[in-house]
Amino acid sequence: MTDLSAQDVSTQEPGLGDYFALLKPRVMSLVVFTAFIGLVVAPVHVHPFIAFVSILCIAVGAGASGALNMWWDADIDTRMRRTAGRPIPSGRVNKEEALALGLALSGFSTVLLGLAANWLAAGILAFTIFFYAVVYTMWLKRSTPQNIVIGGAAGAFPPLLGWVCATGGVSLEAWLMFALIFMWTPPHFWALALFVKSDYGNAGIPMMTEAKGRPATRRQVLAYSLLLAPVAIGLGFTSIGGPLYLAAAVILNARFVIGAVAVARRDETMAEADSYAAEKGLFKQSLYYLFLHFAALGAEAGLAALGYGGW
Structure with missing residues (x-):
């Protein structure tokens, strides 16, 4: 099957796993982890039940965003190798079900968060869902090579x-x-x-690599890596930082910048010669980069609770 209309016809009823896949569980896991760290490093005690419900609501809100994203992007998902197996383009779930699920979970998560925690948090969660589903997915993603930069706020x-x-x-x-x-x-x-280059072009998405070219993308990778380092290291000097976090941040960002420099200095001939080894290496670093930074913040909070962490 090559078109969406053909793939809308499924030969079997969708299972629970198909609906769960709409929520982008891998993305949700990072959301849950970083939200949990944000809660535990805060300078106040939160009742465990309130903390659990709050994180659950944030996770459900993230899942709602994922379902709305898959609903809107079903047409381009069919043209990308890494997304063609998602529930909608593969025909396991229809678009109307994804939309209904996304809207229902959006309302449920924001209202429950307001009741369980506070309405400022509920308002920010609602804005986050709107920003990802509407501002990023419906507008930025298909209109500007800065889609990832601005959309990253979500x-x-x-x-x-x-x-x-x-x-x-x-x-x-x-x-x-x-x-x-x-x-x-x-x-x-x-x-x-940089190393899944055909996907975005085939889908007509103006990713930086397609709109500005690969040399410009390589320079942008380095520029943002250099801007990222002082933010990450600077966090170590705040009330939630400490020697452990600072040491981790310095090491991780030194490695990340070195990797970005390697990517920026290469051209396509060099990259193709070793199957994009430097680009894949930097991407792999980025996968554990956030986890280790936030894990270090959590460790500092744990040490502080024992009277050892922080400055």
């Missing part, structure tokens, strides 16, 4: 949301956690785009 909200659930407000620490993910997003996705 993925950067979870730790800030966790902080707001705990404190009822925002602070420098919350915004720096937001900025850490926001600045990480472009080099993460552009490194991927």
Whole structure:
């Protein structure tokens, strides 16, 4: 099957796993982890039940965003190798079901978060869903090579949301956690785009590699990596940082910048000669980059609770 209309006809009833796949569970796992760290590093105690419900609502809201994204992007998902197996283009779930699921989970998660934590957190969650589903998916993704840069804000909200659930407000620490993910997003996705080059072009998405060219993309990867480093390291000097986090940030960002320099210095002939080894290496680094930064923040919070962490 090559067109969407043909793939809308499924020969079997969708299973629970098909609906769960609409929620982008791998993305949801990062959302849950960073939101949890944002909550536990906050300078207030949160009842375990309230914390659990808050993180659950943030996870469900992220899943709602994923379902709405798959609903709108079903046409281009059929033209990309890495997305052709998703529930809608493969014919396991129809678009109307994805839309209904996304809208229902959006309303459920925001209202429950407002009741369980506070309405500022609920408002930010609602804005995050709207930003990802409408601003990024429906507008930016198909209209500008800056789609990843601006759209990255949606993925950067979870730790800030966790902080707001705990404190009822925002602070420098919350915004720096937001900025850490926001600045990480472009080099993460552009490194991927450099070695899955046919997918985005086939789908007609103006990814940086397609709209501005590969040399420009390589320079942008390096530029954002250099901007990312001071944000990540600077977080170590705030109230939620400490020696452990700072050491981890310095090492991780030194490695990341070195990898970005290697990517920026190459041309396509060099990259093709070793099957994009440097680009794939930087992308792999980016996969554990955020996890280790936020794990270090969590470790600092744990040490602080024992009287050892922080400055």
